[in-house]
Amino acid sequence: MTTQRRLPPEVKEKLLEALRVGVAKGYGYVKIWRMLKENGVEVSISTVRNYYYKNFPEKLKRRGRCLPRELRIKLYQKVLELRRQGLGYKRIKKKIEELCNVSLSISTISRWCRKICSPHNGCRVPSVKFLEPSPELSQVIGTVAGDGFATKKNGNEYVIGARVKDGDLIEEFSRCLGKVLGRDPPRPRQEKDGAFVVEVESKALYELLRKPIDINRIAPFVEHCEECMRRFARSFFDSEGSVDKDGKIRCYNSDLQLLQYVRKILNILGIRTTRPKICTKKGTAFFDRRRGKTYTAKKDVYRICVRMSDVLRFYQRIGFTIQRKQKRLEEYLRKRGLL
Numbered sequence: 193m194t195t196q197r198r199l200p201p202e203v204k205e206k207l208l209e210a211l212r213v214g215v216a217k218g219y220g221y222v223k224i225w226r227m228l229k230e231n232g233v234e235v236s237i238s239t240v241r242n243y244y245y246k247n248f249p250e251k252l253k254r255r256g257r258c259l260p261r262e263l264r265i266k267l268y269q270k271v272l273e274l275r276r277q278g279l280g281y282k283r284i285k286k287k288i289e290e291l292c293n294v295s296l297s298i299s300t301i302s303r304w305c306r307k308i309c310s311p312h313n314g315c316r317v318p319s320v321k322f323l324e325p326s327p328e329l330s331q332v333i334g335t336v337a338g339d340g341f342a343t344k345k346n347g348n349e350y351v352i353g354a355r356v357k358d359g360d361l362i363e364e365f366s367r368c369l370g371k372v373l374g375r376d377p378p379r380p381r382q383e384k385d386g387a388f389v390v391e392v393e394s395k396a397l398y399e400l401l402r403k404p405i406d407i408n409r410i411a412p413f414v415e416h417c418e419e420c421m422r423r424f425a426r427s428f429f430d431s432e433g434s435v436d437k438d439g440k441i442r443c444y445n446s447d448l449q450l451l452q453y454v455r456k457i458l459n460i461l462g463i464r465t466t467r468p469k470i471c472t473k474k475g476t477a478f479f480d481r482r483r484g485k486t487y488t489a490k491k492d493v494y495r496i497c498v499r500m501s502d503v504l505r506f507y508q509r510i511g512f513t514i515q516r517k518q519k520r521l522e523e524y525l526r527k528r529g530l531l
């Protein structure tokens with residue numbers, strides 16, 4: 193910390209007077225400092241700036257104002273596109289004004305074009321509109337819809353992730369998240385009970401995946417192509433599905449609408465399932481072996497089963513990422529001579 197020298201009272205008075213007059217005329221602190229200098233008042237520019245923001249704090253807010261990131265990223269992409277077409281900075285500025293009704297400074301355009309800075313600042317996917325359909329995104333949707341969470345912390349921190357038992361599943365989830373968000377895969381952490389957790393900050397994925405899952409929002413991504421549907425179904429069954437030694441594949445969830453949607457996707461892929469049935473009523477106590485605790489079901493839990501005639505098709509077209517489930521399914525199919 194530097195000790196601040198007190199201004200002589202007559203200088204201070206002149207400074208305050210100049211600020212009042214200057215601000216009324218809409219001057220910035222540099223112009224006011226110059227005005228003072230011309231009148232023979234010796235005071236440093238930083239002193240003028242400090243007094244300026246102390247006495248007129250609303251100016252600080254104006255200084256910090258900028259366009260929302262989503263809009264800036266759109267403008268950035270447009271600027272780069274125009275640059276590629278061979279336009280100069282001035283013409284880009286004019287074109288952006290015509291197209292987007294936004295006035296960008298030449299220096300911003302120049303810094304963007306020279307890749308000195310960009311509005312991404314480590315965030316390549318600022319909102320749902322910037323998400324591209326891909327098998328990886330479908331996989332993320334399926335996992336979060338099943339075992340995952342999407343929460344808002346402290347008003348503006350958006351976190352999504354999943355907590356799962358199997359290392360192979362979490363690795364795949366993490367890889368897909370990295371691909372979707374254009375970043376390095378987040379590192380999973382292991383909790384005391386052995387479960388793996390991966391979480392990332394992403395407003396876009398939060399908007400897409402907050403619960404209850406909005407089917408209309410996820411549908412365009414999930415139904416993008418057959419591979420996307422397959423990956424969604426597989427990751428959902430990885431999280432919520434089970435297979436026993438008799439080859440019965442079951443899937444559980446408390447969100448009836450979501451289960452109906454999963455059924456629809458499976459049906460498109462040629463796999464029929466039974467209608468959802470309540471298997472745990474709200475208020476039922478049950479024992480969680482993994483955590484060694486008794487819980488009470490907060491919601492009704494529903495179950496669907498893959499029809500026995502379609503189990504082989506499920507294996508061929510969907511399968512499990514989780515090896516222990518996949519192996520159990522293979523054992524059953526081998527035993528039945530189907531594999």
Ligand SMILES: [Zn+2]
Pocket residue numbers: 325326327416417418419420
């Ligand atoms: Zn696709």
